Amino acid sequence: MDRKKYKVEQEPSSEIPESESVVEGRNAVIEALRSGRPIERLYIQDGVQDGPMMTIRREAAKREAVVKYVSRQRLDQLSATGRHQGVIALAAAYEYGSVEDMLRTAQEKGEPPFLFLLDNIEDPHNLGAVIRTANLAGAHGVIIPRNRAVGLTAAVARASAGALNYTPVARVTNLGRTIEELKEKGLWFVCADMSGTRMYDLNLKGPIGLVIGSEGEGVGRLVREKCDMTAAIPMKGDIDSLNASVAAGVLAYEIVRQRLTGI
Secondary structure, three states: OOHHHOOEEOOOOOOOOOHHHEEEOHHHHHHHHHOOOOEEEEEEEOOOOOHHHHHHHHHHHHOOOEEEEEOHHHHHHHOOOOOOOOEEEEEOOOOOOOHHHHHHHHHHHOOOOEEEEEEOOOOHHHHHHHHHHHHHOOOOEEEEEOOOOOOOOHHHHHHOOOHHHOOOEEEEOOHHHHHHHHHHOOOEEEEEEEEEEEHHHOOOOOOEEEEEEEOOOEOOHHHHOOOOEEEEOOOOOOOOOOOHHHHHHHHHHHHHHHHHHOO
């Protein structure tokens, strides 16, 4: 099996969180993949090439699941049961929505689409807080990338304070390509960036996608270049950055203000 077909990282960046989202053991993981259950990532013991493991890799490739190859000792550390059989899957706590459904919801409500797009958000509390803000601001959905981003874990659900039950989250393979496709449907995109135009000086009405990056890295260059506008939040303090969920809230409510007042 050619490992180049998979998205591979040698070591997981963090401990597996909530045990209710974890699937351990070869048969259990195969069934979870075949059932269509959303799998955030797979931790597979490096070097194991037997039949069941090859089946797991094939099923993972079909579903574009992120695969991380780790040592047996690392799997022992991550396992909650001690019976992982060389593979652990981290499953999503909630089902993902679709971008098409978000646009359909906007149309049914007679509203211009309002979407959040998140780049490099890996902290579950940030993602949950953004989903909560998106719901309160009347956004029709949140879009996250498949890689380099936290998925819909139980921690995200808790941080959303119930908003995840009402605001759909779609996961896409390529955020830049998704922006291009949505532009063809009439959306404009504004990216949060410290070097951008003051947000009060931008026209943020109409069908819009708000693009937010992580506190440390911001929005990636390739995604930023796809955006039509860059918006800066005026700051008066001694530090130069906001938490991602706070920045999302500030910009989202400038969009809300302009929609309500028309100015």
